[in-house]
Amino acid sequence: xxxxxxxxxxxxxxxxxxxxxxxxxxxxxxxxxxxxxxxxxxxxxxxxxxxxxxxxxxxxxxxxxxxxxxxxxxxxxxxxxxxxxxxxxxxxxxxxxxxxxxxxxxxxxxxxxxxxxxxxxxxxxxxxxxxxxxxxxxxxxxxxxxxxxxxxxxxxxxxxxxxxxxxxxxxxxxxxxxxxxxxxxxxxxxxxxxxxxxxxxxxxxxxxxxxxxxxxxxxxxxxxxxxxxxxxxxxxxxxxxxxxxxxxxxxxxxxxxxxxxxxxxxxxxxxxxxxxxxxxxxxxxxxxxxxxxxxxxxxxxxxxxxxxxxxxxxxxxxxxxxxxxxxxxxxxxxxxxxxxxxxxxxxxxxxxxxxxxxxxxxxxxxxxxxxxxxxxxxxxxxxxxxxxxx
Amino acid sequence: xxxxxxxxxxxxxxxxxxxxxxxxxxxxxxxxxxxxxxxxxxxxxxxxxxxxxxxxxxxxxxxxxxxxxxxxxxxxxxxxxxxxxxxxxxxxxxxxxxxxxxxxxxxxxxxxxxxxxxxxxxxxxxxxxxxxxxxxxxxxxxxxxxxxxxxxxxxxxxxxxxxxxxxxxxxxxxxxxxxxxxxxxxxxxxxxxxxxxxxxxxxxxxxxxxxxxxxxxxxxxxxxxxxxxxxxxxxxxxxxxxxxxxxxxxxxxxxxxxxxxxxxxxxxxxxxxxxxxxxxxxxxxxxxxxxxxxxxxxxxxxxxxxxxxxxxxxxxxxxxxxxxxxxxxxxxxxxxxxxxxxxxxxxxxxxxxxxxxxxxxxxxxxxxxxxxxxxxxxxxxxxxxxxxxxxxxxxxxxxxxxxxxxxxxxxxxxxxxx
Numbered sequence: 001x002x003x004x005x006x007x008x009x010x011x012x013x014x015x016x017x018x019x020x021x022x023x024x025x026x027x028x029x030x031x032x033x034x035x036x037x038x039x040x041x042x043x044x045x046x047x048x049x050x051x052x053x054x055x056x057x058x059x060x061x062x063x064x065x066x067x068x069x070x071x072x073x074x075x076x077x078x079x080x081x082x083x084x085x086x087x088x089x090x091x092x093x094x095x096x097x098x099x100x101x102x103x104x105x106x107x108x109x110x111x112x113x114x115x116x117x118x119x120x121x122x123x124x125x126x127x128x129x130x131x132x133x134x135x136x137x138x139x140x141x142x143x144x145x146x147x148x149x150x151x152x153x154x155x156x157x158x159x160x161x162x163x164x165x166x167x168x169x170x171x172x173x174x175x176x177x178x179x180x181x182x183x184x185x186x187x188x189x190x191x192x193x194x195x196x197x198x199x200x201x202x203x204x205x206x207x208x209x210x211x212x213x214x215x216x217x218x219x220x221x222x223x224x225x226x227x228x229x230x231x232x233x234x235x236x237x238x239x240x241x242x243x244x245x246x247x248x249x250x251x252x253x254x255x256x257x258x259x260x261x262x263x264x265x266x267x268x269x270x271x272x273x274x275x276x277x278x279x280x281x282x283x284x285x286x287x288x289x290x291x292x293x294x295x296x297x298x299x300x301x302x303x304x305x306x307x308x309x310x311x312x313x314x315x316x317x318x319x320x321x322x323x324x325x326x327x328x329x330x331x332x333x334x335x336x337x338x339x340x341x342x343x344x345x346x347x348x349x350x351x352x353x354x355x356x357x358x359x360x361x362x363x364x365x366x367x368x369x370x371x372x373x374x375x376x377x378x379x380x381x382x383x384x385x386x387x388x389x390x
Numbered sequence: 391x392x393x394x395x396x397x398x399x400x401x402x403x404x405x406x407x408x409x410x411x412x413x414x415x416x417x418x419x420x421x422x423x424x425x426x427x428x429x430x431x432x433x434x435x436x437x438x439x440x441x442x443x444x445x446x447x448x449x450x451x452x453x454x455x456x457x458x459x460x461x462x463x464x465x466x467x468x469x470x471x472x473x474x475x476x477x478x479x480x481x482x483x484x485x486x487x488x489x490x491x492x493x494x495x496x497x498x499x500x501x502x503x504x505x506x507x508x509x510x511x512x513x514x515x516x517x518x519x520x521x522x523x524x525x526x527x528x529x530x531x532x533x534x535x536x537x538x539x540x541x542x543x544x545x546x547x548x549x550x551x552x553x554x555x556x557x558x559x560x561x562x563x564x565x566x567x568x569x570x571x572x573x574x575x576x577x578x579x580x581x582x583x584x585x586x587x588x589x590x591x592x593x594x595x596x597x598x599x600x601x602x603x604x605x606x607x608x609x610x611x612x613x614x615x616x617x618x619x620x621x622x623x624x625x626x627x628x629x630x631x632x633x634x635x636x637x638x639x640x641x642x643x644x645x646x647x648x649x650x651x652x653x654x655x656x657x658x659x660x661x662x663x664x665x666x667x668x669x670x671x672x673x674x675x676x677x678x679x680x681x682x683x684x685x686x687x688x689x690x691x692x693x694x695x696x697x698x699x700x701x702x703x704x705x706x707x708x709x710x711x712x713x714x715x716x717x718x719x720x721x722x723x724x725x726x727x728x729x730x731x732x733x734x735x736x737x738x739x740x741x742x743x744x745x746x747x748x749x750x751x752x753x754x755x756x757x758x759x760x761x762x763x764x765x766x767x768x769x770x771x772x773x774x775x776x777x778x779x780x781x782x783x784x785x786x787x788x789x790x791x792x793x794x795x796x797x798x799x800x801x802x803x804x805x806x807x808x
């Protein structure tokens with residue numbers, strides 16, 4: 001049993017807003033839902049599967065299903081994997097469609113951390129005392145940024161990675177963002193700019209961190225027959241993988257992410273290898289997040305990531321592996337502090353040939369979206385999605 | 391290398407005193423096992439009785455075999471710092487006011503990988519470190535990684551000082567400083583580098599040996615303080631209450647009677663008046679000012695020490711009414727701890743066994759010497775504990791009490807009456 005070729009991404013929509021103090025989170029969900037359905041050429045009445053994660057107001061899928069007034073639902077899924085949830089939910093939607101549980105799946109994400117004044121990257125996490133690890137991380141002041149920072153520190157120690165090499169990831173993202181009219185940070189930056197920006201959590205600088213933005217995004221995933229009836233370029237889901245990586249009682253390896261496992265599963269299901277991939281969307285909460293995931297997916301050897309990302313190798317048109325051509329979370333958008341959705345959306349744009357002409361990858365027929373959620377340094381979820389142009 | 395602390399400048403009376411903030415305090419019930427051990431100055435983790443796996447964070451079932459048979463065991467805390475980072479931006483007020491703040495991940499030799507505060511003298515990762523459990527300002531256990539070997543002035547480290555109540559450059563009030571333990575405390579505090587000790591004197595006409603020498607020390611100021619006199623306590627609090635950083639209540643009224651050995655309640659009332667009501671009077675007058683000064687700079691109000699007795703845990707019938715007064719004081723100290731919790735001021739309860747003084751003359755050794763007890767109290771202030779059981783007798787009682795309080799009660803009842 002496989003999901004390969006069983007479902008198509010028919011609609012994708014990224015909310016253009018980056019600051020929405022006048023909108024509610026539910027309203028943003030509704031706006032992106034309508035946007036993605038319009039993109040697909042479908043209506044709310046066609047939706048019989050609804051997928052959301054922790055950003056959706058209310059318990060599980062119920063509140064948003066009511067707000068969106070989805071009346072024909074026969075399959076729901078609110079799996080929470082942190083920021084990468086939507087990469088995984090796209091795979092879940094494909095699986096549900098493959099099993100005949102639904103025909104038209106809607107996935108929504110929205111949030112307004114910027115309007116709500118919530119600088120999540122430096123806000124300590126884990127407030128629920130019932131969570132077993134709750135009392136053992138945040139009392140130390142450990143923020144999201146610090147957790148990722150320690151991975152970077154360890155990577156530098158083990159493999160000699162430098163701040164300048166990490167900076168190249170931000171530089172590449174900024175080269176892409178200059179062409180995105182909605183990007184929060186459209187200015188091109190240099191390696192020197194990144195390493196000269198203030199330290200947030202040693203060794204990560206401010207420009208190693210993603211933006212905090214309001215907004216959202218949605219995907220519509222459908223059965224092949226429905227996809228063929230719609231007048232949109234076909235984007236077929238061919239492989240998906242997900243996993244959880246945690247401290248494992250102390251056997252944790254700070255420089256390897258769950259992408260090693262979720263990526264291998266997705267490649268195996270799709271029957272392709274890293275060298276076949278034309279474009280990658282890689283979750284970029286911090287520069288180090290990108291570097292570790294690229295290694296774990298097999299785009300370069302473990303430890304060689306610093307060299308791999310240097311000298312513009314991730315810049316579309318200039319380098320070998322164009323990534324995050326919308327500017328990614330580092331420059332464009334990180335709605336609800338969750339970057340998984342926009343990763344899939346930009347991959348869809350690339351496969352459809354609808355990316356900005358300055359960053360469009362030539363003959364882009366195979367793309368990969370990869371995300372990690374929660375805290376890279378202690379415990380995180382990882383999911384990988386491989387998509388093919390029909 | 392830690393820079394030695396310099397004497398803080400005099401406080402500017404124009405500036406507002408900052409209100410105390412606390413590190414995050416929420417813990418699950420099982421996680422409080424770490425706090426229970428840290429309260430006694432120990433670093434304990436759960437060890438699986440079935441497969442021997444060391445657990446972290448604390449949990450209800452073994453991570454290796456899911457057995458529920460987990461026992462708290464003392465850890466040596468040795469391990470390797472595998473990665474470190476520095477907090478330079480935070481929305482948690484406690485840390486925001488104290489940045490930059492160093493923290494790291496330590497791989498303990500016993501297995502687990504733990505998050506810990508990082509002493510400034512720890513070398514860059516990877517390096518060997520010693521992990522200790524301290525109570526933090528919120529009263530919860532926090533792990534701190536210290537350098538492998540002691541370094542000069544390491545107690546002066548900014549992060550470590552946030553986890554301790556080091557008397558250095560602080561102002562301390564000792565009640566009944568004339569008693570043998572009081573004198574030993576004043577001397578130990580002066581040696582520990584205090585700024586000033588107010589030596590409370592209840593009975594000015596008494597001239598005990600040694601007190602003239604203590605009085606002559608330049609850091610010592612004798613103040614009148616009779617804990618049975620509410621007005622005297624109020625008056626002294628009005629004069630010095632706003633400056634006391636550490637209060638050590640050493641006042642003690644001790645007689646050797648059970649119930650049948652003495653007619654009437656006068657002796658018991660006198661014990662209660664000093665040991666219980668004395669603490670209550672002190673707390674009512676001195677705690678409010680300390681409460682406001684939990685974050686008053688480098689030498690903020692940090693600790694309140696009660697010298698109780700191990701008899702407070704279980705009645706020692708030959709000293710029956712005395713035990714009862716100490717049990718009452720222990721109960722009140724718990725109330726004081728709860729009321730001072732939001733301010734970060736730590737209540738340190740000290741539970742000595744019999745002290746080698748006149749009122750324990752007829753008890754056979756071992757008895758704890760006042761100088762040794764004073765040294766243990768100062769060490770507790772420099773450490774991270776809140777319940778101190780100094781000396782072999784206290785440790786032995788504690789172990790028996792933790793193992794089976796009913797058995798201890800029977801053992802004490804069976805002891806011969808003197």
